[in-house]
Amino acid sequence: MPIQLLMPALSPTMEKGNLAKWLKKEGDPIRTGDVIAEIETDKATMEVEAIDDGTLGRILVPEGTNDVAVNTPIAMILAEGEDAAALKDGKSAPSRAAAAAPAPSSPLAEKGREEASPAQQQTGAGARPASPAPPPPARPPLAEPDVPQGTEMVTMTMREALRDAMAEEMRRDADVFVIGEEVAEYQGAYKVTQGLLQEFGARRVIDTPITEHAFTGLGVGAALAGLKPVVEFMTFNFAMQAMDHLINSAAKTRYMSGGQVDVAIVFRGPNGAAARVAAQHSQDYSSWYSHVPGLKVIAPSTAADAKGLLKAAIRDPNPVIFLENEILYGVSSPVPKLDDYVLPIGRARVVRAGSDVTIVAWSIGMTYALKAADDLAKQNISAEVIDLRTLKPMDVDTIIESVKKTARLVTVEEGWRQSGVGAEIAARMMEEAFDYLDAPVTRVTGKDVPMPYAANLEKLALPSVAEVVAAAKAVLYR
Amino acid sequence: MAVARTKQVDQIADERHLAAEAAAHPGPIAEFTKEEEFQALRQMLLIRRFEEKAGQMYGMGLIGGFCHLYIGQEAVVVGMKMAKQDGDQMITGYRDHGHMLACGMDPRGVMAELAGRRGGYAKGKGGSMHMFSREKNFFGGHGIVGAPVPIGTGLAFADKYRGSNSVCLTFFGDGAANQGQVYESFNMAELWKLPVVYIIENNRYAMGTSVSRSSAQSDLSRRGTSFNIPGSRVDGMDVRAVKAAGDEAIAWCRAGKGPIILEMLTYRYRGHSMSDPAKYRTKEEVDRVRTEHDPIEQVRARLLARKWTSEDELKKIDAAVRAIINEASEFATNDAEPDPAELYTDVYR
Numbered sequence: 001m002p003i004q005l006l007m008p009a010l011s012p013t014m015e016k017g018n019l020a021k022w023l024k025k026e027g028d029p030i031r032t033g034d035v036i037a038e039i040e041t042d043k044a045t046m047e048v049e050a051i052d053d054g055t056l057g058r059i060l061v062p063e064g065t066n067d068v069a070v071n072t073p074i075a076m077i078l079a080e081g082e083d084a085a086a087l088k089d090g091k092s093a094p095s096r097a098a099a100a101a102p103a104p105s106s107p108l109a110e111k112g113r114e115e116a117s118p119a120q121q122q123t124g125a126g127a128r129p130a131s132p133a134p135p136p137p138a139r140p141p142l143a144e145p146d147v148p149q150g151t152e153m154v155t156m157t158m159r160e161a162l163r164d165a166m167a168e169e170m171r172r173d174a175d176v177f178v179i180g181e182e183v184a185e186y187q188g189a190y191k192v193t194q195g196l197l198q199e200f201g202a203r204r205v206i207d208t209p210i211t212e213h214a215f216t217g218l219g220v221g222a223a224l225a226g227l228k229p230v231v232e233f234m235t236f237n238f239a240m241q242a243m244d245h246l247i248n249s250a251a252k253t254r255y256m257s258g259g260q261v262d263v264a265i266v267f268r269g270p271n272g273a274a275a276r277v278a279a280q281h282s283q284d285y286s287s288w289y290s291h292v293p294g295l296k297v298i299a300p301s302t303a304a305d306a307k308g309l310l311k312a313a314i315r316d317p318n319p320v321i322f323l324e325n326e327i328l329y330g331v332s333s334p335v336p337k338l339d340d341y342v343l344p345i346g347r348a349r350v351v352r353a354g355s356d357v358t359i360v361a362w363s364i365g366m367t368y369a370l371k372a373a374d375d376l377a378k379q380n381i382s383a384e385v386i387d388l389r390t391l392k393p394m395d396v397d398t399i400i401e402s403v404k405k406t407a408r409l410v411t412v413e414e415g416w417r418q419s420g421v422g423a424e425i426a427a428r429m430m431e432e433a434f435d436y437l438d439a440p441v442t443r444v445t446g447k448d449v450p451m452p453y454a455a456n457l458e459k460l461a462l463p464s465v466a467e468v469v470a471a472a473k474a475v476l477y478r
Numbered sequence: 479m480a481v482a483r484t485k486q487v488d489q490i491a492d493e494r495h496l497a498a499e500a501a502a503h504p505g506p507i508a509e510f511t512k513e514e515e516f517q518a519l520r521q522m523l524l525i526r527r528f529e530e531k532a533g534q535m536y537g538m539g540l541i542g543g544f545c546h547l548y549i550g551q552e553a554v555v556v557g558m559k560m561a562k563q564d565g566d567q568m569i570t571g572y573r574d575h576g577h578m579l580a581c582g583m584d585p586r587g588v589m590a591e592l593a594g595r596r597g598g599y600a601k602g603k604g605g606s607m608h609m610f611s612r613e614k615n616f617f618g619g620h621g622i623v624g625a626p627v628p629i630g631t632g633l634a635f636a637d638k639y640r641g642s643n644s645v646c647l648t649f650f651g652d653g654a655a656n657q658g659q660v661y662e663s664f665n666m667a668e669l670w671k672l673p674v675v676y677i678i679e680n681n682r683y684a685m686g687t688s689v690s691r692s693s694a695q696s697d698l699s700r701r702g703t704s705f706n707i708p709g710s711r712v713d714g715m716d717v718r719a720v721k722a723a724g725d726e727a728i729a730w731c732r733a734g735k736g737p738i739i740l741e742m743l744t745y746r747y748r749g750h751s752m753s754d755p756a757k758y759r760t761k762e763e764v765d766r767v768r769t770e771h772d773p774i775e776q777v778r779a780r781l782l783a784r785k786w787t788s789e790d791e792l793k794k795i796d797a798a799v800r801a802i803i804n805e806a807s808e809f810a811t812n813d814a815e816p817d818p819a820e821l822y823t824d825v826y827r
């Protein structure tokens with residue numbers, strides 16, 4: 001049966017084109033690869049090439065015809081052994097593929113939906129439901145693990161807690177290894193990997209050259225192969241060089257593979273301002289990473305959370321961004337002495353109960369929040385302080401529960417104000433807790449400037465306890 | 479049926495002759511048995527017919543977005559596939575359909591993915607540039623130029639870490655060869671003696687920019703020199719030359735000698751993507767390669783010259799391959815789109 005030759009789409013956006021020229025006449029034999037016609041689009045002149053052998057039986061659209069819609073039959077091809085008589089009985093075999101593609105005049109295509117190319121509209125028109133996207137799945141509740149009564153607490157720095165977490169997971173799983181700049185022989189630029197080389201050897205504790213872009217990609221490759229890399233960035237400022245692999249290679253691969261490939265990898269290191277290191281070494285990336293589907297983002301403020309969450313991150317089958325803080329490395333706090341202290345990712349904690357106002361923070365933001373709560377208490381204001389601990393997935397439920405009680409919310413972060421994590425929390429409260437609020441959600445943030453070097457300006461650029469106190473009083477109209 | 483091919487209007491192309499260039503770097507040629515010749519022929523034909531069909535389906539609107547066809551370059555991946563062993567991994571960029579088919583992935587699943595259907599390798603979520611098969615050790619399918627190079631280096635890192643004796647075949651193009659991350663990867667691969675074969679598929683044009691216009695050192699096999707990584711130039715249009723070079727390179731890696739570079743001199747007949755007007759090269763240049771160096775025609779000519787086959791048998795082989803491709807096309811066309819509930823699955827495990 002003769003085969004219809006259809007007007008091809010030559011780009012993702014092409015809807016019609018001009019049939020500029022026929023290079024074969026009716027009756028001409030055609031071999032695979034022969035150029036049969038030339039088509040002009042708004043971008044270029046393109047050639048139409050045969051992919052079957054046969055004879056050009058009949059030209060349906062003469063040359064010089066403008067605005068021929070994609071998928072319009074433009075000629076009939078006779079298969080080998082067929083003669084022109086086959087055209088006369090009026091029957092043709094629209095190619096199987098063509099038959100399944102609705103005609104370009106389908107209503108959906110004519111509406112010219114912006115989000116889909118004409119080609120996509122045509123394929124989708126028959127099958128795509130007109131309904132909006134389904135809602136995202138509900139958030140499952142998470143339970144905090146029980147720390148048995150009488151458990152011994154050991155006071156240690158966050159630096160030691162992080163090291164212990166890595167060491168424990170490396171003892172537990174031979175696929176876990178640590179890689180980054182100065183993690184081995186130097187014992188870590190901030191001494192977080194101290195002793196790991198001595199215990200686990202150079203095969204599993206690996207110093208890299210100063211090449212963030214490729215060692216991040218290399219880590220992703222190792223994770224694709226099923227290993228569990230812990231990639232240390234000397235600081236997250238340098239991870240911007242590796243952003244493509246963090247987002248395009250690590251975060252998106254599971255989805256792009258239809259769930260076939262896991263990328264179980266942890267990227268960790270200090271994030272945010274240290275002290276007096278100025279603009280290029282003092283950025284808070286909390287909101288950047290928490291924007292990205294496919295990533296989990298953790299930012300602990302205590303040694304215990306750092307240990308329990310880093311162990312959870314290393315066991316997690318997804319890519320995890322683990323944001324530490326240089327100033328918190330040396331701060332000591334109690335850690336439960338348990339064989340395997342693992343915390344759930346995605347669970348905030350109410351650190352201090354209160355009734356008048358809720359303050360939400362994470363990482364170093366917690367130092368401002370807790371001091372402000374102390375100050376507020378002296379002014380007879382009872383502040384509830386929530387440590388978010390995980391930024392993505394965000395435990396919005398815990399914040400809402402608190403807001404139901406206090407009706408007022410202040411967020412604290414060192415990151416920039418515009419599009420910050422506080423902005424996200426405020427929006428979520430608008431959407432999910434509007435009726436519980438008695439005042440607008442108020443943000444205390446870093447100022448929208450690159451970090452200055454001068455000590456006084458640096459101090460001004462960062463949030464302060466006084467700003468948190470002022471914000472809390474403002475939402476209380478006091 | 480019809481697909482788009484580019485029309486060459488302006489003559490600003492790089493006029494260097496493919497044959498002269500390849501001849502200047504004579505490498506070993508593998509002596510193929512009759513079986514190997516047929517194997518190479520079938521595999522290359524499978525890729526070519528698949529790509530022709532994909533181009534046709536794109537023209538009909540059944541495939542959307544970007545679609546980069548491998549036509550002309552078939553000998554590279556088929557020769558390397560013939561040199562590799564089962565545990566060895568493969569990874570490449572966005573011109574990836576040929577690599578998937580060479581790895582043994584089902585043409586139906588690949589075509590269904592191109593069409594965005596639920597039976598595709600990524601359930602319709604990845605598309606032309608993003609497909610994986612754990613089973614076949616194919617690790618993508620990556621849309622960002624140069625990105626597969628450190629990832630492939632990491633796959634090789636895992637091979638060494640585990641002592642698996644496997645090798646990672648990391649493919650990238652002449653365009654990617656100018657990416658900084660490639661050299662960061664070379665450095666670590668040689669430093670740590672990782673078993674990775676870097677296969678530079680030099681098809682002469684990074685989108686529309688010829689190698690001579692983009693590369694200060696246009697002998698890409700020498701791009702590892704400053705890292706002490708050996709490299710050689712290979713006639714990437716001759717599947718026997720690719721196989722021979724692949725055998726040597728893979729043996730080098732398996733012996734623990736670290737990475738090695740193979741620059742495959744090859745050519746893509748079609749545009750960079752489906753919408754490429756390709757004004758950067760002449761029609762004569764394309765036609766010369768097609769008529770004088772076509773990788774598939776070379777095998778057919780050898781088979782006929784040695785009287786290992788007949789025109790009739792070759793026609794039957796072509797018909798059998800077309801049947802496979804038509805079935806894949808039919809499957810892809812009739813398969814359903816992903817269920818709307820799939821929107822939120824596979825983001826996290």
